[in-house]
Every structure is written in structure tokens, then in C-alpha cells.
Amino acid sequence: MTSARPVDQFAAPAGLDDVPDSVGGVLSDFFDRVIPHAAAIDPVVGEAATMLREFTMNGGKRIRPTLLYAGWRCGVSEVGRSPAPGDGDNPAEALRAGAAIELIQACALIHDDIIDRSDTRRGRPTIHRAVETAHTDAAWSGDPSAFGMAGAILIGDLALSWADDLFHGVGVAEELPAGALRRGAARRAGAVWAAMRTEVLGGQILDIVNESRGNESVSAAYRVMEFKTAAYTVARPLELGATLAGGSPALINALRSVGHDLGIAFQLCDDLLGVFGDPEQTGKPSGDDLVAGKRTALIAVGLNRAGAATGGELRGLIGRELSTDELVRARSILVDVGAVADMEQRIDRLDERAQATIAALNVDGSVRSELSALGHRLGHRQR
Template structure:
């Protein structure tokens, strides 16, 4: 088993190569837009800046799938595929912030807020909010296009059967995240939501997209067969669900200095998460009224208090522990503890 230092060193090298691959790809595309003038270059430059940071968790799962299927670390094909997944993540985040009306992302203004501010600063005519919203839609579309271009190019450098398999998984990922996002949007239109319904959103918006599909893309590129891809799903789905439940907790109780988002932002946005659904299931009539009336408002402290007092926070923490145990058992059955163990901890035991 590699030591912690060796694992960290390999991960750091991967991150550097990943950032380099994204920077090189985006710089080339930026140069191709030069004839369109400064406004487009400003837009494309902002897209490049937007994908320049983050946890890189999905890319790390792509690498883990590649390694679990016998691929050699440091391979450029795998790195480029992982970079493509990060561009897809950028697309999803730009659109997610717009749909949620979020003011910030990673401690900076969200894209739609940023471009609305640019509109005002440059004394443009028309509605700044419309300009920012339109720009965010287009930036998300641009990043989605780039992600597809980069993934397909990376896959086609390998064996034809592996390329077909990886592209098919990536296509499924793109469709699933759109469906999961729609389910999430739809949930916000209902006064109430069940835990079962909220868990469907968790699986399709997050678990498959964050863990399962990146793992499978990396493994498929390394030549994994259908059996291996299925065994990776056994790890990925409980781990991805635990990841999203941790995200739900941080969205209500996270430290804004660490998360880069205001405390209780999920409550202000009216999100019907599993944490909220558990609260509605466990609290009394007065607590239900507080939660239902408080979602989507500034009554964050009141809703937080009900979440704690109802036992919902403790119940979701117990769910996370149960899902971690399921994922751990599947990791051991796969014989991939060295590759997946540290990454599993990163996904669920985090503060941002």
C-alpha cells in the first residue's frame, strides 16, 4: 500500500497536469475567438477563469476508475478525459447558480451577478439582470460544448471499443444531470417533499454525476468490461449519495468562510433537500409550519432550529454513516482500497 505522502504526491501531480490540460485547451479556444472582438474575449476569458478552481473531485474519480481498471497513472488520455468532466462541472455550476439565484460561487460573484455588474459598470443600455442571466446560459452552453469536444477527442485516442464505451457513459452522464436538475427544480415548486422523492434527486443530480459516471468513464477508457463497470456502480451510488447528503448539511450549517457561500443559503433558496424532507417527516405541526413558511425567506435561524430539534440533522448524519459503510464494503469487494479509500473520505468528510 502506498504511503500517505506518496498518494498525496501522485494526486498533486495529477492536479497539476489536469490544470495544465484545461488551461491549454481553453487558451487554444480563446485564441480562436480573437476575430470576434473584445466582448467575446471577455466572455470566454470569464469562462476560463470560472473553471480554474474547485475541488476537482469528479476528475479525481475519473482517475480512480482508470487506475482501478489497470490504467497507468499520469496518462495524458486519462488526464484530458478528467479535464473534460471538470468542464462539464463548470457548465452545471453556472446554470445551477442561475437557477438558484446564487450571489456567489467559491467566494466570488456568480456568473450572472458578475456580468450584471459589468453591464452597470460599463453603462450599457437595457436590463443588467437580463444581460447577466443571458450570459450565464450561454457560458454554461459553451462549457458543455467544450467538455464534449475534449472528452470525445481524448476517447478517440484509445482503442475503438474503449472509446465507444467511454463516450456512451459520458452521454448518459450529461442526460442524467439534466434530468436530475429538472427534478430538483420541480421539487422546489411543491410545498412538501418526501424523503424518497428527495433521494431520487440526490441519485440523479449528484450521485451518478459526481461519482458513478466519472469512475466509469475512467475505467471504460482503460478497457473495463460491463462487469467491472457494474462493480464500480456498487461503490459509487452509496458514496455519491453520502456526498450529496453532506452537501445538504453544509448548505444549511456550513461555515461561509470555508464554503464560499452564505450560511443557510439552501434554505434561502427554498431547496427541498433530504435534510428538509427528514425534518418535515420528524417534526410536529408547528415545526412543519415553521419550515414550510420559512423556506425561501430570511428565516434561516428558525428553520435551522427545527432541523436540529426534530432530530433530522442527526438522522441525516446517520444516513451518511450508513452509506459510507456500504461504499466501504463495495470498495473492499472490488479490492481497490488504495485507490478509492482516501477519495471516499474526501467526498464525505469535508467542510466545503
């Protein structure tokens, strides 16, 4: 493995806005270490690992590691905190855990793009399309499309495997403080980590089953959101950071509540972006959720509010390629039946409840203020 900076030499971010760059540095260091090992197996394995690196390092807002670091800062600054010996006062541990979540996210996105048959991600070809193109360019035998999907599945699996390695310190353990991986806070954080992995995969299973069943209920859409997004994107990262810092059960419970509300608001906003989003901002085609046939809360509310004729028309505009006129019509139905207004009202209520919980947190005022601002941004992204 190549030499790189010890994990504890990554400077603590000055504020939450600096976390994405700091996590990017941890990821870059990790890839420097593990890609040569992959390439030693065979150059094509190294090329696949490099493709994963480029995908992971290309854009992304690093929301999950930022929330994890916010949770860690809450834990460290908790009023009356009495940390056990070795509890997580080292910001490098929080940055490393945040970088590991980014690898889980890479896996989830790569596999999601296969499931959704997406061609682009963040303005570039999705991994399965890029692997398909490499097959075609090399004039290899077999079906390029099948090869692309198989290669992308394996690259996603590699990301998930490396996420565990990074979280548990494999490949960096020689540079961690003695006993860091055995202390109580790390063991408790490991349990949160394991639960988070199961929840995000469980949410993905629910998602594809709901689509295949054609389940149009709002409750089914919320069940997917609870596990695929709310827990994984917001609640578990906040909990994980606070747990690493040795935060109290009361603080962890409050952050879990904040995370649930903000996570649902985040997904409702994402549902709006999936239908009304600007491709220049989202990096995905306009109306992508409609084409993919996703049974989001927005679609479920729209179908439940529409009458028989309009509901049937909207149903006919879900799960297939749409012309510009058809996309405009689908959007107008969702607006006219009040589904969009319903989503926006729900987002506002969830944000207000989360903000009230944040205001009551028994932590440093500056930390509370940063978390409040970050939380508000999660549910109010521009369409």
C-alpha cells in the same frame, strides 16, 4: 490556435492528490487553444470565454476528475486484466476526460447560480452577477439583470460545448495517437459520457420541478440526488475512468455501486453544508439552501419528523431571505427533530457499504487504499 504541449506530454499524477493540478494543466492548455478562436469572432466573445476560463480555474476541488482517474487506475491495475489492443493505458486520456468533466461542472454551476439566484460562488460574484456588473459599468442600454442572466446562460452553454470538444479530442486530435478516438474502449466511454450528460440535466429538471411543486417527500429528494449528484459526481466518473482503461464488466459494476453510495453520502453532506456550512469554507452565504427553497433530503426529513406546528414554522423559513435569528431557529428545528442526526447516520451507513465494496475490488492494493481514503473524505466534509 496557440501552440501548447501535446496532450500525451502531461505527466501521470503520482497519486490521486496530484490529479487536480494535472487536470488544471490540461484545462489551461485547452483554454490557450480555444480562447483565441473565440476572440477572433469578436473581442466581446473573447472576454466571455476568458470569464469562463477564470471561473473554471478558480478553485474547486476537482472531485470528479479525481474519481475518474481513480476509476482509470482501477481498470489499469485490475488483476487478470487482458487489455485489447489500444485500450487506455495512456494516463493523458483519463486526464483529458477529467478536464472535460470540469467544463460540464462549470456549466452546471453557472446555470445553478442563475436558478438559485445566488450572488456569490467560491467567494466571488457569480457569473450572471459579474456580467450584470460589466453591463452597468459600460452604461449599456437595457436591463442589466436580464443581460447578466442571458450572458451567463450563453457562457454556460459554451462550457458544455467545449466539454464535448475536449472529451472527443477536438482541437487536440492532431496530437493524439492514431486511431485513439476510434478504439472500442473510447466508443464505450462515449456512451457513458452521453448518459452522464443526460442524467445531470435530468436531475436539474427534477430539482426545479420539485421546488415548484413544493414536493416534501424524502423519495423525491433521493430521486434528484440519484441523478444530479450520485451518478454525475461519483458513479459515472468512476465508471468512465474504468471504461477508458478497458476494465472488466465486474469491476465497472462494482465501481458503479461504490459511486452510488458515495454519491448519495456526498450529497447528504452537501445538504448539511447548505444549512450549517461556514461561508469561509463553502464560498456561499450561510443557510443558502434554505433561502433558495431547496427541497433537500435534510429539509424533507425535517418536515416529515416535525409536528404540525413546528413543521409549519419550518416551512415558513424556506424560500426567502432570513434574518440571523430566523436562520438560527431553522437550524435548531432541524437538530431538535433529529433530521441532522438522521443524515449523519445515513452518511455513515453509505460510507461503510461503499468501503466494503472497495475492499473487495480485484485491483492493486495501493489503488484500493487511495480510493478508500478518497471515498471516506467525500461523505465526511467539515461543516
